[in-house]
Amino acid sequence: MLLDTSLRREMARNFGGSFTVLFSVVLTLMLIRVLGQASEGQANPQDLFLLIGLACLTYLQFILGLALFIAVLMSFSRMHRDSEMVIWAGAGVTPMQYFRTVLRFSTPIVLAIAALTLVAWPWANQQNAALRDRFEQRSDLARVAPGQFRESSSGKRVFFIGKGADADGLAHDIFIRDKSAGQETITLAQSAKLQNLDGSRYLMLANGHRYSHAQGQANYQITGFKQMGIRLSSLSAPAPSAALPTAVRLANTPSREISTLALAMSTVPAWLGELSWRIGIPISTVLLTLMAVPLAATNPRAGRALQLIVAVLIYLTYINFLNATQGWIDQGKLSLPIALLVLHGTAAVLLLGLALRKGLLPWPRSHGTRAIPGGLSGPTAAP
Template sequence: MLFDTTLRKELSRTFGATLVVILTIVLTIMLIRTIGQAAGGVIGPQDVVLLLGYTSLGHLPTMLALSLFVAIVVTLGRIYRDSEMAIWSASGVSLSRFVKPVLRTCWPVLVVVGALVLFVWPWGNRNSTDLRDRYQQRSDLSRVTPGVFQTSRDGSRVFFVERETEQSPNARNVFVLTHDGEKESVISARSGRLETHDDGRWLVLESGQRNETDLTTGNRTLSRFETYRVLADERSVQRAGEQPPRATRTVDLMNNPTLKNQAELAWRFGLLLGAGNLLLLGIGLAATNPRRASNWNLLFALLGFIVYYNLINLSQAWIASGRLSLGASLLALHGSMFGVGLALLWWRDHGTTLRWRSARRAAA
């Protein structure tokens, strides 16, 4: 009882501290990247915090798994360095005895990781995609700042408007320069407004003139108009069936087993199975020599974590290309890692005894 309680309390404290550090580092990096996307016009400045929340939820399973892994290695490594493991071993407690209290401490985190990967991950990706699409699908005129020349997304048009009032959607003194490679036109109007139809959003200009120049022949045409309509933005509606696999629900992926959908399922199930395998690997990799001042076991553990998760991404690419099936990939990668974790625990428990017996036979 004392053994379980002491280990679980120390493991919980280490996990909390590790998670705070990892969250701080990752959130800072993602915040800088999100602000850069807002500055580059990929997302709206008002959506920075919301998109940061969706992105953080998407990366939270990996951060939780890494925090658990590091907490196990650090906690058990401290027990080895302080020679507490020698006391537990003398009391008949082997390293495999640590599996039960570790699982009792970590199973709620594994449940959270599973819920985040299977349900929250596609929901967050879907909302992030909608935020980007809504911002990119806005009309060019709606992004114009009154009194400032503004270039369209494709660089083919330049707008200049003045608002009638701050609350009015209409504009006055409208200037539009259009360049399509063959013709260049300059449109100026006294007033303009936006109208939305099924085929897109149109800029309706009133009381102006249009000066068009043919760049191949050099001919110029000047025309005056009372009303003139310019396409400001084509309407593009993304259907639900066109959602990318990462934004599709897990149930829908299973009902439509294409190669890309199976690759996404392998990645989601791989994160959950990988988090469980890391518990066994962390217990086996935590063993260290108390006479050594360095902490190489933590370095090797982090290296193993990076390799393992890169293999998960590699298996996803192989499934998408048709080289592996979903079941074969999960069994080969995660089954082998589970076997490595069990073999490592067995070697930590019986390796010393086998070496001592071999040395005794050699001496005899």
């Protein structure tokens, strides 16, 4: 059918443009955030591109849903603005055919959103957490970046390295401040190297001085050394979470990292709240996409600013209520079936109300008016 072909082509063009712009914005924001974390020592610079890819993957379902909503809204707004809806109505096109075309166009995208939300979302969060845990479990010295001060995980030591390790594993211009056992010690050395001795890891310092004194007193002790070792075994990483029992590990795992199947088999409120959010994303995408059809049905001679503002407010309100519903289930205020029925049922009723008000349903709005296919209404002619 000509309508189906032309409308789907226009929606695909608008969808491609919207997705490109939104993805570029999200990619730029993720790049800035990950670069900031890497510069502050919160992320491994070697995992930079992997972290950006995982971050974009977690936001991809939102980008697809918003791009689909904008594509349908822009396509039908253009048709109303150019009076093309009246032409299609004169050719015998019924309003329900618009909904069928939109559903056929959006079905592959909604399936992709469902796969991303139910499968890719927890997997990406798991991989992101694994990368950060692996980075946090390194020794304190391994966290130090050349030219920057870094605090140890215990908060009792501060490291500084002027130059990173060379081919021989030597780092140069070392500064270490240590507050432990009631003493404050400052150690300066020209070079340092990590070595494993007697089952422990040592930082071997060469050609330096050590300044120590009891806190609150002025008695300093200065010691010069040609070589000195600092035992780092007390700073070793804790046992990996994989060694913990399964029940304990799952209890300490954020719900966003739990698989959808495990969420569905659980009775934990926090997990059920996460499940409602994952189920709600594809459902809300379908309802919002269909809602864009009546939202675009306006008088072509009227301004479009109010129409766009109303459409954006409805979209944001729906998404915010989706997040709020997750919190209510987490707090035990609502059960999962009731929450899904109330939230998405209300959205479905709003969709039917908008479609009826815009004349996009088979029955007329009220007595004395007649529905004109294409979303306009006018007075009924007197006999």
